[in-house]
Amino acid sequence: MHAVLSFAVVAGLLTVVPGLDTAVVLRAAVSRGPRNAFATAVGIGCGTLVWGVAAAAGVSALVTASEVAYSGLRIAGAIYLVWMGVGMVRAGLRRPATVPGSEVEESPQGLFGAWARGVGTNLLNPKVGVFYVAMLSQFLPDGVPPLLMGCVLAVVHNVEGMVWFAGIIGAAGVARAWSRRDGVRRGMDVVAGTVVVGFGVKLAVSQR
Numbered sequence: 719m720h721a722v723l724s725f726a727v728v729a730g731l732l733t734v735v736p737g738l739d740t741a742v743v744l745r746a747a748v749s750r751g752p753r754n755a756f757a758t759a760v761g762i763g764c765g766t767l768v769w770g771v772a773a774a775a776g777v778s779a780l781v782t783a784s785e786v787a788y789s790g791l792r793i794a795g796a797i798y799l800v801w802m803g804v805g806m807v808r809a810g811l812r813r814p815a816t817v818p819g820s821e822v823e824e825s826p827q828g829l830f831g832a833w834a835r836g837v838g839t840n841l842l843n844p845k846v847g848v849f850y851v852a853m854l855s856q857f858l859p860d861g862v863p864p865l866l867m868g869c870v871l872a873v874v875h876n877v878e879g880m881v882w883f884a885g886i887i888g889a890a891g892v893a894r895a896w897s898r899r900d901g902v903r904r905g906m907d908v909v910a911g912t913v914v915v916g917f918g919v920k921l922a923v924s925q926r
Contacts, residue, residue: 761836773850774868806911
């Protein structure tokens with residue numbers, strides 16, 4: 719329990735630091751509505767859980783140890799982020815933003831696409847795997863199966879992330895009338911897309 723609580727404090731502090739996941743969920747909340755934003759958040763959580771379980775099983779350790787594996791995943795993630803960010807910018811500049819509550823937001827296809835976007839954003843970021851390899855090893859007490867403990871810590875991180883995302887989505891809902899303005903949604907797409915492209919470029923040129 720001490721290890722779980724200690725990890726929760728560290729992971730919680732890192733969760734609230736503004737980053738790529740926060741930008742993607744906030745953009746979805748403003749441009750697409752709460753259902754789409756929650757689907758995106760769940761996708762991010764699924765990706766996080768996969769990385770956590772992989773780290774606990776030792777798979778992520780291979781990515782950390784292998785320069786080729788790490789570089790390949792890093793480049794793939796950078797390309798994905800730049801592609802997604804450019805799409806956001808183009809949507810803001812060329813097309814009317816999707817009105818919250820529209821058919822795209824409510825349809826299963828639209829929600830699945832939001833979920834898949836969240837999963838891809840997280841799974842193609844090798845630094846998430848490196849984080850889990852580095853962090854989980856610090857919070858695995860003696861006598862506890864590493865895989866079980868790693869899964870528990872990954873779930874704790876997921877719960878904290880969903881609470882944080884729920885707060886972001888709720889705050890966006892409070893400003894709903896303001897955010898429904900087409901200019902605001904377009905501007906949010908451009909800003910969020912630029913941020914995502916920036917994260918992609920940073921990932922491409924970054925070292926371990």
